[in-house]
Amino acid sequence: MTRKPLIAGNWKMNKTTVEAASLSQDIAYNYHDSLDDADIVLCPPFIDLKTVNTVLTFDHSKIKLGAQDVYWEKPGPYTGAIAPNMLKEVGCSYCIVGHSERREFFGETDQDINRKIRALLEVGIRPIVCCGENLELREAGEALAFVVSQVKAALADIPAALAKTLALAYEPIWAIGTGRTATPEAAEEVCCALRACLAQRYGADVADQIRILYGGSLKAENAAHFSPQPNIDGGLIGGAALDARNFIDLAKAFV
Ligand code: PEP
Secondary structure (H helix, E strand, O other): OOOOOOOEEEEEOOHHHHHHHHHHEEEEEEEHOOOOOOOEEEOOOHHHHHHHHHHHOOOOOOEEEEEOOOOOOOOOOOOOOHHHEEEEEEEEEEEOOOOOHHHHHOOOOOOHHHHHHHHHHHHEEEEEEEEEHHHHHHOOOOOOHHHHHHHHHHOOOHHHHHHOOOEEEEOHHHHOOOOOOOHHHHHHHHHHHHHHHHHHHHOHHHHOOEEEEEEOOOOOOOOOOOOOOOOOOOEEEEEHHOOHHHHHOOOOOOO
């Protein structure tokens, strides 16, 4: 089955509101091609979401808006947190969940990630669920089993009808921000195992609809090695998403 590529830019903790307006404008002005053939998503910091949404709406752009995180509770006394309905109102249709930086620096557990996914699906936001092994697990030959176990835990109690709207992002930790990618073959091996895990859980039809992304030092120059892989349906991009030209060229490699 042909899946629509999904290319999401994770801006992490970068860009003031003024800078976010400029970068999103640059991307929206310059990326006109193939927007019907791919979902392009910008994920700025919370504080920039409204501004980026205004820029994209003003431009009548088909580029979509995503958040980098969410809290699973309904609005209430949770200082510093943002609820799914707040993301929805500001125009988000996607949200990254379980990025390795959130697991490492903010102590997110698989159970937290599962709660976040369920809360997002309840309001119709598509989660981009991250998974990935560290170098130690990779060198010990345990990467596949580890990543599959992360995804199984993340998807606990999520029915097929909702699961088919989410995406997975395989991001080996040792490849994030290091300039060192997985080989396309190694990334494909993990993405293929993830699809097999989805098929076992939800059936082949649903597994075929779920997009699986690769992330980890993707750039315009190396994206074309990953895009032909049968189980890689796009990319989650960090550093290269902060430069309009690089992000656009990278996205085009998947379309
Ligand atoms: C990421 O953090 O999701 C990521 C893939 O970062 P980078 O592209 O910079 O490796």
